[in-house]
Amino acid sequence: MEYEDTKCPKCGGTNIVEGKSNSYMKIQPLNKLYSSQSDIYVQFCKDCGHVINMRVGNPDIF
Numbered sequence: 001m002e003y004e005d006t007k008c009p010k011c012g013g014t015n016i017v018e019g020k021s022n023s024y025m026k027i028q029p030l031n032k033l034y035s036s037q038s039d040i041y042v043q044f045c046k047d048c049g050h051v052i053n054m055r056v057g058n059p060d061i062f
């Protein structure tokens, strides 16, 4: 995914990168106890660390 056009609202930097949650940061539906879990992807500014956006990797499980 490309974030070249995205600008950091905090520092104005354009060095936006994306990382993926590690195994301790998953998301799952509240009402489905045995549902599978999804990773969370985080886009953030590499210059100041400001988080631009988060998205659920597999929203179909909800």
Ligand SMILES: [Zn+2]
Pocket (backbone or CB within 6 Å): 008, 009, 010, 011, 012, 013, 045, 046, 047, 048, 049, 050
């Ligand atoms: Zn920034």
